[in-house]
Amino acid sequence: MVDFKKAFDILFFLLNSNLSVLDILYVLNDLKPCCRITLSQDKLILLKNFCDKNKLELGLSDYKVVPVSNRNFSESYKRVPLNFEINTKGSFHVYISKDQEIIEKAKQFQNEKNSSAFGKLLGYPSCCCNFFSNNESEARLSNMDFTFFYSLSNQFFNFYNNYSLRSFDISLLSHFPCSLDCPNSLRIAKERSSFIKTFNPDLASSFEKHLKSCVFYTDSGIYYSSDFSSNLFSSITSLEYNNLFSKSINSNNNSIFDFLQNNKNQKLNLKDFSQEFDIIAKENSKQKNCSRIFLFN
Numbered sequence: 001m002v003d004f005k006k007a008f009d010i011l012f013f014l015l016n017s018n019l020s021v022l023d024i025l026y027v028l029n030d031l032k033p034c035c036r037i038t039l040s041q042d043k044l045i046l047l048k049n050f051c052d053k054n055k056l057e058l059g060l061s062d063y064k065v066v067p068v069s070n071r072n073f074s075e076s077y078k079r080v081p082l083n084f085e086i087n088t089k090g091s092f093h094v095y096i097s098k099d100q101e102i103i104e105k106a107k108q109f110q111n112e113k114n115s116s117a118f119g120k121l122l123g124y125p126s127c128c129c130n131f132f133s134n135n136e137s138e139a140r141l142s143n144m145d146f147t148f149f150y151s152l153s154n155q156f157f158n159f160y161n162n163y164s165l166r167s168f169d170i171s172l173l174s175h176f177p178c179s180l181d182c183p184n185s186l187r188i189a190k191e192r193s194s195f196i197k198t199f200n201p202d203l204a205s206s207f208e209k210h211l212k213s214c215v216f217y218t219d220s221g222i223y224y225s226s227d228f229s230s231n232l233f234s235s236i237t238s239l240e241y242n243n244l245f246s247k248s249i250n251s252n253n254n255s256i257f258d259f260l261q262n263n264k265n266q267k268l269n270l271k272d273f274s275q276e277f278d279i280i281a282k283e284n285s286k287q288k289n290c291s292r293i294f295l296f297n
């Protein structure tokens, strides 16, 4: 019987990331067949020890990776050869599974850049794998961020599918859902939330608290408030938010943050406010399609 609480603590000490730790625990608890994390070379031995003790197989990429941005997306790394001269020792993509054959296949699909087959092997729903491969070439131009491919017809979603806080190390999903209403992603997220509750109820409730948020998403920074209210059923939808968490991608632009700060604690007309927010976001971006407001409950 695996002591998941202890496993979480050991892995967190090593990886310092909720999302990477949880990905390994999902594999350990048979919630997904394989995962891929990024790990610096100096920590490999410790992870290998953990895997050996827990009967997990571990495989390394045939290349190293170096980060290309400070944004915490899985694809925000550049591949470099194993002998590449870099200041740090560099990192590897590390594949973890109970089955060595799955690891070999994952490496093969990734080398072939077959993202759809790779995603399915990692347990992502096929609707989401198709969404990923259909939009992949366009997403490559915007830091592999698929958020702007979501339709604007609705702004209210179930918090389980909130994938926009992953750069804050908060998410129940390891993949971009094909839509924020994707039922297959919802099922996976619920299953994982129940699992986390069994060994770390504090983390599960912290995730829930933060995921139930209104998210002000731009391609230059992500801001959210987990203390907000909105009258969903009225003809004019209002929004009021209080506390604000932020992660700015470009430290030079504070105008989005200032705008959001100035509108705190006020009853806003969501439609008008979204338009104003979009104007401010566009001033900080070269892209036309660069802002979204999502409400998760």
Ligand SMILES: [Zn+2]
Pocket (backbone or CB within 6 Å): 125, 126, 127, 128, 129, 177, 178, 179, 182, 183, 184, 185
């Ligand atoms: Zn889907």
